[in-house]
Amino acid sequence: MGRGRAPALRTTAPPAHERWRPVTVSHSSQPQAKPTIVLVGHGMVGQRFLEALAAEGVTARARVVVLCEEPRPAYDRVQLTSYFSGVTPEQLSMTDEAFLAEHGVELHLGDPAETVDRAARTVTARSGRTFRYDTLVLATGSYPFVPPVPGRDSAGCFVYRTIEDLLAIEEFAKDATSGVVVGGGLLGLEAAGALKGLGVRAHIVEFNARLMALQVDDGGGSALRRKIEDMGLTVHTGVGGKEITANADGAVTGMVLSDGSTLDTDMVIFSAGVRPRDQLARDCGLEVGERGGVVVDARCRTSDPAVYAIGECAKAVDGMVYGLVAPGYEMAEAAAAAIAGTAAGEGFTGADTSTKLKLLGVDVASFGDAHGTAEGCLDVIYADSRAGVYKKLVIAPDGALLGGVLVGDADAYGLLRPLTGSVPPVAPESLVLPAGAGAPAQLGPSALPDDAVVCSCHNVTKGTIRAAVTEHRCGTVPEVKTCTKAGTGCGSCVKVLGQLVDAELTAQGIEVDPGLCACFGQTRQELYEIVLALRLTSFQQLLDGHGRPEARGGEGCEVCKPAVASIIASLAPTIGAGAYVLDGEQAALQDTNDHHLANLQRNGSYSIVPRVPGGEISPEKLIVIGQVARDFGLYTKITGGQRIDLFGARVDQLPQIWARLVDAGFESGHAYGKALRTVKSCVGQTWCRYGVQDSVKMAIDLELRYRGLRAPHKLKSAVSGCQRECAEAQSKDFGVIATAGGWNLYVGGNGGATPRHGDLLAQDLSDAELVRLIDRFLMFYIRTADRLERTSVWLERIEGGLDHVRDVVVHDSLGICAELEAMMAEHVAGYRDEWAETLADPERLRRFVSFVNAPDAPDPSVRFVPERDQNKPDLDILAGPDLPVRTLEGAPLS
Amino acid sequence: MTDVLTPNAPAATTTATGTARVEVRTGGVWAAVCAVDHLVPGRGVAALLPDGGQIALFLDRTGTVHAIGNRDPFTGAYVLSRGLLGSVDGAPFVASPLLKQRFDLASGHCLDDDTVTVPAYATRVR
Structure with missing residues (x-):
């Protein structure tokens, strides 16, 4: 790690x-x-x-x-x-x-x-x-402290401390319907949430008058309690366990509480603190x-x-x-x-016990003197019971911020905690009021002193983060994370980290412009929302109405045109842009690959990749590919995505080649597009002695469902038939691994230069659950990612990371899942093979000529020479580049 | 080999008698290339010159036709006609489809490398 x-x-x-x-x-x-x-x-x-x-x-x-x-x-x-x-x-x-x-x-x-x-x-x-x-x-x-309750050794009593404890709880919960958690602190609430997740009705018994008594005050405790009860958990406060009753076999049957009432239960988890x-x-x-x-x-x-x-x-x-x-x-x-022998400074003299947690989906934070124990201190409280929000700041007589409690909305934590001990530069109430409710000034992280600890997990100060940007030349949050470890613990400071990086870059005169390009001041996500809200199907309308003033009336550029083309294509069915997105003005927006439905190679020829769903191909189709390749002299290579790439086609040959492929039942593989590429698979249960599900069928189903889906970047997927993971699903944007009980879904994996293992989003899904979750995940990614941002980077960048994405697509925390599913349904229903559509229309075929004034003349600069029984580009015919090949940054490629 | 640059005239897309033609000045003479409606606003096409050379023709959103050499000097491939048209401060350019260097359509100057220029040609539509 x-x-x-x-x-x-x-x-x-x-x-x-x-x-x-x-x-x-x-x-x-x-x-x-x-x-x-x-x-x-x-x-x-x-x-x-x-x-x-x-x-x-x-x-x-x-x-x-x-x-x-x-x-x-x-x-x-x-x-x-x-x-x-x-x-x-x-x-x-x-x-x-x-x-x-x-x-x-x-x-x-x-x-x-x-x-x-x-x-x-x-x-x-x-x-x-x-x-x-x-x-x-x-x-x-x-x-774990286990209170001396009679019966506490009965079968069905657990503590919550180690992985082995959790394995035992999981096993026991299979036959349980009801469980009691003793202790309403952090771990107790987590344990109760876990029981609920295991299908067990959960009670929380807390001896104190409120939940999380250590961290929050009465107001915060009630706000938290309401949120917890809304989730279907039962909370008993101000009572303790008096006795655990058991049957003749010594198994738990119930718990008698200190007020005399009884809870029927099959299991008890003690989470009443540690010693x-x-x-x-x-x-x-x-x-x-x-x-x-x-x-x-x-x-x-x-x-x-x-x-x-x-x-x-x-x-x-x-x-x-x-x-x-x-x-x-x-x-x-x-x-x-x-x-x-290197000890310097004071050593360990005490620590900040501030915490920010997301408990069962509820933000809970406390910091500094949360209970207001300092002499003469005063509270500033904002509470909105309807929204389940409670915020309290403890202020010293001199105005210094001493501590606070935030429940339901802890966004301000990242700024407030480092400010603790100093007099905030704005009125305290403005720090807890919701935006637009009289908050007079935006307090940014620039208000923090250099020695303020921004990441308390790793004790990283603002000064260290600034140095990472100025001296270590980190320009992004992920770079700062790697350099300083800040933000790699609980992650609660990542937002402030982003603001600090931007502020530091700005201070250095490096302009931080979130805009997509010189033409648009908006991000891709903002443009997506504009296109969706206004049902815009025209790039020129978007540019002239929403572009930067100096870019309006212009042509756009090579950055925004394909990005907007992709947005319009993703939203085509919803905004009424039509499924074929290469006609009219749209044609002018596409990169040459999309424009010609093939991949441009270095000598000006193109390569062709027919779709081979799941990597499964019949001998007849293999023969057709061989015949086409032979007849057109194409170089053939097996790709990493279990397909066959045919190289060396001139632009005027593309329709002829595709006419034969479409006749044989092939369709576009979208290797040219920022779109779904392949869903790779192993042979699965059908053939493999280890397989537990039909991975090939699932891969084919997924590939056919999402084919043609335009996204901010290419999308790759794979399905493995068992945990041996032969299809390498964990290195894909969305990867599926079969389990005995269904499918596990991993997201955000990547190969390439910065490999990343996918994160497990959900497990043991049925076929229908799997598809529904992927629908939501892909549509949420398309909606919120930056231009050319793969899912791996997006997951790292998006605030709240995997937890947030899981909240949105699994728990529907934004209430948009129905919309996301409907959009995917529209995409699936509207899918047409782009090559079949192109071949059917003489107007669309007009672009496939080498020369506008000599449609029948082949391009003389595209020539080949033999190598290892196949053709390779004759680069001499190009008379050689007369300049060193450069990257966009201007550095020669060596 | 670059022709003297003259302001490129906006295209009258059609005339009363039919489709207007695009002409490019090369070798000291105006050569007819194609009908203007063969051009898609915002995109380019390649054309073969009588001497076997290749040019890239572009139609911008104002209806103006631009012509530069089709050869990408950074890779040697004849592909500039397949790049994306853009504009910066109102001046149209094409970005090479291979390594994305931008070329000003009026002058042929590379916007990403001062030392590089491709041929630019005067055009007219009649």
């Missing part, structure tokens, strides 16, 4: 070998041997500690042993619940073999540390193996806090200088035991720096 790489932007430090001063690891009795660091626990914080050790160069000089209780290496526990929306345990993993191997880390899975002998400096694991250490690091995390796992430290006599947690100093050293403790098991110098990952990461870095 590349997480082992050191962030590119670090304050300059001497090279690792000069920094290595093994002060704290020099206790080895064998001076020649490498010092040994033993890490107990391999969770998120443990993994971050290993990465920090590697970045400090320590792993090169020390033996590193890791004892891990769980059967799998570190995974993203924060995203644990995403397992229920289809993310696999493998995808949650935060490390890989390569990282461990590269840094020589010895990882022992399923073998927790059981005893520590500090005098002998040894750790003994459950397996009985004993490891000598020079430095011991405890990262044992925490355990630090400090038993190992207690047993070996390390100092432990009164309410738990291994006491550490700012360098994360325990009362024994050879032992460190980091993360949720540690009690920090400010007396806090932090249950959040960001402080854990900071502690991991502090301990690694101390061990490396």
Whole structure:
């Protein structure tokens, strides 16, 4: 996952070998041997500690042993619940073999540390193996608190902490109809949402008077409660569990609450908070806090200088035991720096516990002094119960922003959190009022000081982000993400990141113009909306009515013409533009490939790709392709998309070639268009002994459904008949993998120069569900993507990313799914083969001549010479280019 | 080899007697090329000159016909007629369909490389 790489932007430090001063690891009795660091626990914080050790160069000089209780290496526990929306345990993993191997880390899975002998400096694991250490690091995390309710050991009682817990819950829920979650905090709500997703009626029992009592206040709690109840979850607050009843087999039957009422239930999930796992430290006599947690100093050293403790098991110098990952990461870095001998600054003295979450689709954020505990502080509250929005800011007497709570709409979080502690440059109420309701001034991220932490997950300041743009020449949000790690955690700061990048580029005199080109100030998405709303079918109308003033009345340009042509083609049935989009004015907008329905090659000839749906082709059709290729002297090559490409056709030969292909039952493969290309497939269940579904049939169905669909960029797809994934569906814009229960749909995959694995959008879909979801996904992409933006880039760029797209196309959060489906239905109904339509119309055939004044003369510059039994372009006939070939940027292609 | 540039006359698309013809000045004489209605506004066509050379003819939205050499100097391919017509500050250009360099239709100058020019021809419609 590349997480082992050191962030590119670090304050300059001497090279690792000069920094290595093994002060704290020099206790080895064998001076020649490498010092040994033993890490107990391999969770998120443990993994971050290993990465920090590697970045400090320590792993090169020390033996590193890791004892891990769980059967799998570190995974993203924060995203644990995403397992229920289809993310696999493998995808949650935060490390890989390569990282461990590269840094020589010895990882022992399923073998927790059981005893520590500090005098002998040894750790003994459950397996009985004993490891000598020079430095011991405890990262044992925490355990779920299970209140002492009678019956809590009955079958059907669970905690919600590990992947193994979730697997057990999933299995048990198959036979359950009702479940109770004890605890209405973050995890409890997630667990209740997961139960609901598993088809189990869910109750939430919260001892406090409101949900998420730690993070939000009463007002926020009620807004949240309404939203949660709207989803069909039942909330009981101000009550606790008194007893769990069980049947004769010891299986849960119900829960008696503290108010005497009873809930019938088949299962109970305890999610009532966590406690630090400090038993190992207690047993070996390390100092432990009164309410738990291994006491550490700012360098994360325990009362024994050879032992460190980091993360949720540690009690920090400010007396806090932090249950959040960001402080854990900071502690991991502090301990690694101390061990490396490079510790500088104050170390870890405390952390910001601000959070922004999307809980069951509801935005919830709290930051700073959310409960208004500071003396003399005042609240500014905006509440709209109807919309389920609640916002509160806590303001100090001097006007400084101290903290706040946002429920239902947390857009302002990205700006408010970094402003905490300072006096905002505008009136506080303007920060929480909805736009247009008297908000006087737009507060931009320019108001933030350089030391404001914009990304709290990775502790990245505004100054670091600015430096990424100015010094490291990052010009886009994805580049800044790679360079600084900002925005790669929870993602809540991505919007502010975009504003900062734009502001910095502007400050450098680099004009940030979101417009499509010199002719239009709008983005592609805005032009799409204009064309749709006004039912515009004319480029000139669009340019003269909506173009930049200086471009009106002009010709447009090579950027906007094909982009608008594509928009009109995508919307053709809806706006009444007609299915054949190459006539009249439209003809002038198309790139030569679309104009000639073939792909222009370097010598001025074209290549031809007939559609071969799903890659399935009969011997008769293969023979026809062979005959046509032979008769016209075409070079033939099998493509990566399971089709056959025929190269070397002159423009005047295209209709003759296609007449024969259409006669044989072929149709356009749209290899020339920003459109659906192929849906690749493996042979699937029909032939393959591993196949679980008919992948070929599904691929053919999908290809025939979406053929001819014009999009912002080309679209590729594939269908694999089993998890072996022979069709490489995860590298496609939309890829389908068969499961025993149906189909899994992946989106946003890409091959090419920047490969990206597709994200799982939904799983175990029926045929109809799959098609409906792809309909929505494609139409939403076409509607909102930028020009020439593949789905992979679009998914990375679009605010909210995959979660947002899933909300829109799976949960219909924008209420547009019916419209998206209707538009796709119109496309499918209106599809005509462009080549058959072209051949049927002499007027349309007129463009297929080499010379307007000599229609029968072939172009003498298109000539071929033999190579390996086929033809290749004779480039000498072109007399050679008289200039070096250049890219658009002007740099010669070497 | 570039003809003296004269302002290109707007086309009268048809005359009372039939379709108007496009003429290009080459080798010191005006050569008739094709009927103006063979041109699609906003697009180009290729034409063969009597000496075997190739030109690219374009009709812009004002009805003006432009002619430049058809050979793309960056690749050597005879394809400029198949590029997209555009305009910048009112001046029409064609973008090569291969590597997208733009050529001013009045002068033949490459807008993306000062050192490059393709032949430009005077045209008229009559």
